[in-house]
Amino acid sequence: xxxxxxxxxxxxxxxxxxxxxxxxxxxxxxxxxxxxxxxxxxxxxxxxxxxxxxxxxxxxxxxxxxxxxxxxxxxxxxxxxxxxxxxxxxxxxxxxxxxxxxxxxxxxxxxxxxxxxxxxxxxxxxxxxxxxxxxxxxxxxxxxxxxxxxxxxxxxxxxxxxxxxxxxxxxxxxxxxxxxxxxxxxxxxxxxxxxxxxxxxxxxxxxxxxxxxxxxxxxxxxxxxxxxxxxxxxxxxxxxxxxxxxxxxxxxxxxxxxxxxxxxxxxxxxxxxxxxxxxxxxxxxxxxxxxxxxxxxxxxxxxxxxxxxxxxxxxxxxxxxxxxxxxxxxxxxxxxxxxxxxxxxxxxxxxxxxxxxxxxxxxxxxxxxxxxxxxxxxxxxxxxxxxxxxxxxxxxxxxxxxxxxxxxxxxxxxxxxxxxxxxxxxxxxxxxxxxxxxxxxxxxxxxxxxxxxxxxxxxxxxxxxxxxxxxxxxxxxxxxxxxxxxxxxxxxxxxxxxxx
Amino acid sequence: xxxxxxxxxxxxxxxxxxxxxxxxxxxxxxxxxxxxxxxxxxxxxxxxxxxxxxxxxxxxxxxxxxxxxxxxxxxxxxxxxxxxxxxxxxxxxxxxxxxxxxxxxxxxxxxxxxxxxxxxxxxxxxxxxxxxxxxxxxxxxxxxxxxxxxxxxxxxxxxxxxxxxxxxxxxxxxxxxxxxxxxxxxxxxxxxxxxxxxxxxxxxxxxxxxxxxxxxxxxxxxxxxxxxxxxxxxxxxxxxxxxxxxxxxxxxxxxxxxxxxxxxxxxxxxxxxxxxxxxxxxxxxxxxxxxxxxxxxxxxxxxxxxxxxxxxx
Numbered sequence: 116x117x118x119x120x121x122x123x124x125x126x127x128x129x130x131x132x133x134x135x136x137x138x139x140x141x142x143x144x145x146x147x148x149x150x151x152x153x154x155x156x157x158x159x160x161x162x163x164x165x166x167x168x169x170x171x172x173x174x175x176x177x178x179x180x181x182x183x184x185x186x187x188x189x190x191x192x193x194x195x196x197x198x199x200x201x202x203x204x205x206x207x208x209x210x211x212x213x214x215x216x217x218x219x220x221x222x223x224x225x226x227x228x229x230x231x232x233x234x235x236x237x238x239x240x241x242x243x244x245x246x247x248x249x250x251x252x253x254x255x256x257x258x259x260x261x262x263x264x265x266x267x268x269x270x271x272x273x274x275x276x277x278x279x280x281x282x283x284x285x286x287x288x289x290x291x292x293x294x295x296x297x298x299x300x301x302x303x304x305x306x307x308x309x310x311x312x313x314x315x316x317x318x319x320x321x322x323x324x325x326x327x328x329x330x331x332x333x334x335x336x337x338x339x340x341x342x343x344x345x346x347x348x349x350x351x352x353x354x355x356x357x358x359x360x361x362x363x364x365x366x367x368x369x370x371x372x373x374x375x376x377x378x379x380x381x382x383x384x385x386x387x388x389x390x391x392x393x394x395x396x397x398x399x400x401x402x403x404x405x406x407x408x409x410x411x412x413x414x415x416x417x418x419x420x421x422x423x424x425x426x427x428x429x430x431x432x433x434x435x436x437x438x439x440x441x442x443x444x445x446x447x448x449x450x451x452x453x454x455x456x457x458x459x460x461x462x463x464x465x466x467x468x469x470x471x472x473x474x475x476x477x478x479x480x481x482x483x484x485x486x487x488x489x490x491x492x493x494x495x496x497x498x499x500x501x502x503x504x505x506x507x508x509x510x511x512x513x514x515x516x517x518x519x520x521x522x523x524x525x526x527x528x529x530x531x532x533x534x535x536x537x538x539x540x541x542x543x544x545x546x547x548x549x550x551x552x553x554x555x556x557x558x559x560x561x562x563x564x565x566x567x568x569x570x571x572x573x574x575x576x577x578x579x580x581x582x583x584x585x586x587x588x589x590x591x592x593x594x595x596x597x598x599x600x601x602x603x604x605x606x607x608x609x610x611x612x613x614x615x
Numbered sequence: 616x617x618x619x620x621x622x623x624x625x626x627x628x629x630x631x632x633x634x635x636x637x638x639x640x641x642x643x644x645x646x647x648x649x650x651x652x653x654x655x656x657x658x659x660x661x662x663x664x665x666x667x668x669x670x671x672x673x674x675x676x677x678x679x680x681x682x683x684x685x686x687x688x689x690x691x692x693x694x695x696x697x698x699x700x701x702x703x704x705x706x707x708x709x710x711x712x713x714x715x716x717x718x719x720x721x722x723x724x725x726x727x728x729x730x731x732x733x734x735x736x737x738x739x740x741x742x743x744x745x746x747x748x749x750x751x752x753x754x755x756x757x758x759x760x761x762x763x764x765x766x767x768x769x770x771x772x773x774x775x776x777x778x779x780x781x782x783x784x785x786x787x788x789x790x791x792x793x794x795x796x797x798x799x800x801x802x803x804x805x806x807x808x809x810x811x812x813x814x815x816x817x818x819x820x821x822x823x824x825x826x827x828x829x830x831x832x833x834x835x836x837x838x839x840x841x842x843x844x845x846x847x848x849x850x851x852x853x854x855x856x857x858x859x860x861x862x863x864x865x866x867x868x869x870x871x872x873x874x875x876x877x878x879x880x881x882x883x884x885x886x887x888x889x890x891x892x893x894x895x896x897x898x899x900x901x902x903x904x905x906x907x908x909x910x911x912x913x914x915x916x917x918x919x920x921x922x923x924x925x926x927x928x
Contacts, residue, residue, distance in 0.1 A: 146887060148655070149699045156655020156662075230666065235659040287699050303698055303705055304887055305782060305879030331780055331877045335764060339779040343771035499647040499892050506651055506658075518656060529657070536658040 138325040142349035146330040151287030152272035168292035170271035194258035207275035215251040219243040220276040258556035264522030320610040348592035354420035370587040371601040375519025385541030386508025393461040400578040405449040406487035416475040427526035429585040436571035449487035462490035466510040468498040505539040540579035652892035693895030702899035713880035719800035728808040732815020754809025763875035780877040818850035
């Protein structure tokens with residue numbers, strides 16, 4: 116009898132294992148870089164951080180700023196201090212407590228660590244005060260409203276001070292944070308494994324024991340892995356595969372318009388080339404823009420998976436300036452402008468990275484512009500090289516994508532501000548700079564929107580960047596998976612994800 | 616012997632020096648600034664300045680070369696900028712993966728190539744021969760990446776027998792390891808099998824028409840005995856030479872195969888490093904490979920010296 120009972124118990128236990136030991140396997144489009152939020156530089160790295168490093172604040176589907184490790188925030192009346200209440204009872208993966216002192220340590224680490232890529236984002240923070248064990252105040256040298264959005268990304272990720280001190284520069288090899296999953300191991304250029312953190316503050320929202328990220332660059336192979344059941348979820352699959360996935364009832368698709376943009380940057384002041392290029396004439400730039408059918412680009416280059424746009428944020432974004440609508444394609448007017456400018460058949464070089472997205476984009480643009488008389492010469496070059504050419508101003512026009520930031524400032528200031536690091540166009544307009552600066556200092560939403568409207572108006576005339584469309588973030592996953600939240604930042608939040 | 620060895624070793628030092636200069640110099644020809652490439656999306660000027668200083672990118676070329684060589688002589692190949700791990704550690708982690716892939720590919724190539732070669736020679740001008748030749752033609756003319764994708768579609772997506780890509784260590788799970796390696800090893804070994812088949816076939820044909828085979832048959836030995844014990848053994852000598860020569864090619868072919876099947880091996884390491892401008896990884900890997908080749912050459916020279924008495928005078 117006892118033996119039979121033991122067998123029954125064992126059988127029940129074995130049967131129960133699959134129900135508990137659930138693993139989520141996610142296919143990534145790229146290989147992430149170092150897993151240290153202070154040093155990390157890639158978009159794909161942020162997707163992996165979502166498993167292991169919670170942030171002070173988070174974003175919801177509408178890009179509202181919502182609490183995560185901080186339960187609330189409050190600006191001082193002059194917007195020169197941001198006070199954050201820290202969630203109580205939060206533990207790091209090494210058992211250390213998250214408190215105001217830990218937050219202070221983290222912000223200071225971001226600001227002072229050698230090689231930190233967070234310094235720029237936190238430049239406005241001059242000091243951090245521990246008000247009480249669970250309240251921290253960030254003192255700013257000047258008001259900087261986008262700081263909240265910055266804290267929803269890597270600058271808001273909290274690492275264990277003890278582990279960070281012990282590991283120093285090598286921390287990224289074994290990250291210790293306060294997120295839902297603990298780091299287990301990483302095969303360089305291969306999978307990254309995490310296991311459930313039993314003491315996670317929000318553990319009821321977590322329904323997997325393990326999560327494994329597999330970087331698979333080739334989108335065909337990534338999709339094949341999903342179809343063969345090796346992966347449960349893939350990000351950024353090719354838009355051309357959407358029809359096949361829709362027809363297959365084993366899979367589901369989610370998508371949302373990105374917070375970034377796809378556009379063409381025009382060298383109008385980056386180097387001497389800007390003085391000789393045919394695009395130096397604003398009429399030629401206008402004609403070029405008029406030759407583009409943005410919806411056509413989305414339909415052809417992205418199989419319809421995207422949204423036509425003309426600003427640094429998509430038309431669905433609450434910060435979009437409605438006063439500056441998308442211009443319609445007008446080939447006749449484009450031709451007329453070119454005649455007026457005395458160059459009926461202008462020719463220029465369009466530098467394009469070799470990714471298939473960028474290539475298709477450039478080819479469609481080339482064909483459209485040709486109808487207006489343009490001779491666009493596509494110069495394809497591997498990404499790092501293209502970036503270097505852009506940096507040195509060795510281009511007339513450049514196909515460039517930006518993954519986007521939650522606050523419009525992150526898509527704007529460093530791209531269009533005078534002498535800013537990502538301002539490949541070499542654009543410099545004192546008024547625009549002034550509006551950008553002012554938009555950073557006011558917490559009044561309507562007032563901020565006014566500044567953005569003014570900037571949009573001016574930039575749409577100057578055309579340092581011709582914004583063309585916004586991609587859809589595309590996710591495909593097994594139909595057994597539910598609870599995937601589609602947030603425009605393109606991250607995969609593991610909270611509430613469930614395998615049925 | 617001593618003088619010979621000394622002379623060979625003496626030649627190695629300048630060779631290694633030349634190789635190191637070449638690696639370093641070639642890398643500088645790569646377009647693109649490594650600091651901007653490494654600084655990622657945000658291009659934070661401070662981060663770029665830090666990277667420049669850390670990797671001595673702001674110093675003249677000979678000085679940078681000096682820094683690198685100094686590190687290498689102290690056994691330090693540097694750290695990968697992208698994932699902040701020592702290059703030597705990465706090499707130690709990746710090399711076994713690629714060696715396993717190449718070894719499995721070799722086994723598959725030998726098994727298929729020699730069998731097909733023998734069959735087509737023995738059954739010359741029959742359906743078997745034509746089929747084997749067709750296989751060889753197909754194998755030589757099929758690009759690796761295309762065959763890889765086709766196999767993934769067939770065996771992983773449609774049949775669901777094998778994982779589509781990825782790698783599992785044999786120490787973790789041998790079955791899963793073989794399941795993940797069989798397709799890439801077949802893809803890699805396939806073209807080589809075809810070449811081996813052609814060589815085995817012609818060697819076998821030559822041997823089968825020789826006098827001693829006729830004698831063996833006249834003695835009344837079974838055909839099986841004649842082919843496998845008498846003919847094949849002799850025919851294999853040139854085939855083995857070819858196999859040894861092709862091993863190097865298998866390793867370079869692994870670069871593409873590893874990309875298609877997302878196998879984190881040596882080839883993927885160096886390709887990704889080139890695209891990410893992870894200079895220390897590229898330099899370290901190429902220097903390591905060159906040193907291994909030079910060392911193998913030295914061993915071959917010594918073996919030749921030991922075997923061939925003429926050289927000892």
